[in-house]
Amino acid sequence: MQIGMRQQASLGQRQARSSAVVKGTVGRLDSVRCYAAETPVPSSAILVIGGTGTLGRQVVRRALDEGYTVRCIVRPRMNPADFLREWGAQTVQADLMDPTSLPATMVGISAIIDCATARPEESTSKVDWEGKVALIQCAQAMGIKRYMFFSIFNCDKHPEVPLMNIKSCTEKFLAASSVPHTIMRLTGFHQAVIGNYAVPILEDKPVWGTTDSSRTAYIDTQDVARMAMAALRSEAAIGRTLMVSGTKAWTTQEVIELCEKLSNSNAKVKTVPTWLLRRARGVLRSLQWTQDASDRLAFAEVLATNETWSSSMDETYKLLGIEPSSVQDLEAYLQDYYSRILKKLKQVGATSDRTNFYV
Secondary structure (H helix, E strand, C coil), X not given: CHHHHHHXXXXXXXXXXXHHHHHCCHHHHHHHHHHHXXXXXXXXXXXEECCCCCXXXXXXXXXXXXXXXXXEXXXXXXXXXXXXXXXXXXXXXXXXXXXXXXXXXXXXXXXXXXXXXXXXXCCHHHHHHHHHHHHHHHHHHXXXXXXXXXXXXXXXXXXXXXXXXXXXXXXXXXXXXXXXXXXEEECEEHHHHHHHHHHHHHCCCEEEEECCCCEECEEXXXXXXXXXXXXXXXXXXXXXXXXXXXXXXXXXXXXXXXXXXXXXXXXXXXXXXXXXXXXXXXXXXXXXXXXXXXXXXXXXHHCCCCCEECCCCHHHHHHHCCCHHHCCCHHHHHHHHHHHXXXXXXXXXXXXXXXXXXC
């Protein structure tokens, strides 16, 4: 409880700093608003934050396919987001850690779809809290009509985990604003299973397991993107927090066994006891320069506490007009993935136990 209170106080201090930074750009906001007031804003013009990420790119693709005009915020980097422009999206350079770069990106924009989160090498508090506070404040000042925010399942039940606590606090901050919004709480993605289990098992490399019986209902990011666009079109979704999870919850061991069966391979499993995760986190927390690593390990610890990350989707399906049978389950997703990979291996004369085969 004390940990949660300390984090809340710390977040409050960061919020004050973020507010001060945004207030320092009032002149910039006023000039941009003045220009924006004279510019007609079509309802089909949306801004996607985090468009190069696992979920963000699927949102961009889906929005373009549905006829939306899509603008994406990208940061200057060695690997440019050329694929977004090739798809037909517009890109603008801005950074969540630089609030002064945000207002101009919202000129001529009706809705924001926020898929962004800190990368492993970045500070979660600076990107996911201070950056999002500034983003929401700018959206309110610019008169954005809709704001879609992706959060984490059960984030309000784990204040001891920094990322989940930040997501919960951001939900509250968004709800307290005057911006019409919809929040989607997600469990886990099919795509994460590919990198963590499917590919390593195919390459005969070790995979990590735990001794717990936690379950996660993974969902395809393409289905999440489809639901997000449906929520954007729905007036009934305004002000709602929607649960988004897959059709079946899986344990880590069940996922590994499924990958073994579909790839006709045997996994090299390295089991990590839950107590070791806790001890490792304790050591990292004692070292100032490894604080972010400790925070991420805390999230891993939650996933290893025998919880079930799954929720009934009946209300979400009904509200968004989604046919339940159209949502792909994990087994079908992995079956399709492995059938394509094994076909490629056969074409090059390799076997399923070939190592260093990247897709």
